[in-house]
Amino acid sequence: MDHTRDNPIIRFGAFWWGLGTFLIFALLLAVIWFFNRKDPETLEDVAAKARYETKAKVEKAQTESLPKEAIHAAIPAVAAKLASSKPAAVEKPDQVVAGSPTAAKLAAAPAVDTSAVDKAAPADGPIDPAVMELGKTQFVTCGACHGMNGEGGPIAPPLAKSEWVTGPISNLIRIQLRGLQGPITVAGKEYNFPAGMAALSYQTDEQIAAVLTYVRNSFGNKASAVTADQVKALRSEVGKPPLTVQDLAKP
Numbered sequence: 257m258d259h260t261r262d263n264p265i266i267r268f269g270a271f272w273w274g275l276g277t278f279l280i281f282a283l284l285l286a287v288i289w290f291f292n293r294k295d296p297e298t299l300e301d302v303a304a305k306a307r308y309e310t311k312a313k314v315e316k317a318q319t320e321s322l323p324k325e326a327i328h329a330a331i332p333a334v335a336a337k338l339a340s341s342k343p344a345a346v347e348k349p350d351q352v353v354a355g356s357p358t359a360a361k362l363a364a365a366p367a368v369d370t371s372a373v374d375k376a377a378p379a380d381g382p383i384d385p386a387v388m389e390l391g392k393t394q395f396v397t398c399g400a401c402h403g404m405n406g407e408g409g410p411i412a413p414p415l416a417k418s419e420w421v422t423g424p425i426s427n428l429i430r431i432q433l434r435g436l437q438g439p440i441t442v443a444g445k446e447y448n449f450p451a452g453m454a455a456l457s458y459q460t461d462e463q464i465a466a467v468l469t470y471v472r473n474s475f476g477n478k479a480s481a482v483t484a485d486q487v488k489a490l491r492s493e494v495g496k497p498p499l500t501v502q503d504l505a506k507p
């Protein structure tokens with residue numbers, strides 16, 4: 257048997273030897289660090305030094321000019337002002353809280369006039385490949401439900417060969433800005449998805465125009481392009497409750 261393992265004196269000695277070796281290395285590192293200290297060399301270092309000095313000066317000046325007592329004295333005045341101010345109703349559609357009086361007001365607003373959008377002369381000429389490319393990237397969101405080839409699936413009806421997709425442009429824009437609920441017939445087949453489709457109005461006018469142009473010209477569909485101006489013309493729809501088929505123009 258190895259006698260050193262059980263000898264407390266030897267174990268105690270080994271402990272101090274270990275600690276000593278460790279300290280020698282620490283001391284060595286400290287010495288190396290001490291003799292290697294350099295002034296900043298790179299431009300970044302020099303710039304950073306100046307920045308830290310300025311920051312320190314600004315902070316010092318701030319603490320001197322704004323003592324704690326001044327802050328404490330200001331609190332009641334600010335609190336009184338906040339307590340007496342009334343919150344203003346937000347009218348901006350995409351900031352309206354669902355179920356709020358403003359949302360109810362918007363829901364009761366007269367139906368939008370979609371004729372200008374639908375009667376606009378279709379953009380002629382071939383579809384811009386750059387728009388199709390942008391539309392394809394935006395379509396990833398739609399594809400999650402409608403299938404990457406617009407084939408439909410367990411949670412959404414098909415976009416391929418859908419009369420809604422190639423029909424009036426205002427329908428497509430409004431579906432994306434407000435969402436859609438309730439039973440719907442697509443290509444002769446009736447669908448009823450309890451969850452419906454939620455609004456996807458966060459995309460920009462250009463992105464929505466591109467994704468709708470993309471679905472109108474993919475999966476065997478062929479129809480005119482959707483322009484950002486057409487989307488813009490219907491932006492006031494955002495924030496209103498989801499549509500049902502009855503709200504849409506006949507395809």
Ligand code: HEC
Pocket residue numbers: 395397398399400401402411412413414415418419420421428431432436437438439440442448449451452453454456467468471
């Ligand atoms: C969360 C799943 C989901 C996403 C994401 C989604 N949809 Fe839908 N979509 C649905 C459902 C469900 C319906 C059927 C709504 C109903 O109940 O009437 C629908 C219906 C439609 C319709 C009308 C019916 C048809 O099939 O032609 C169009 C057009 C449409 N969606 C386009 C889009 C576009 C464009 C996007 C992407 C910008 C998109 N959807 C994203 C679920 C989704």
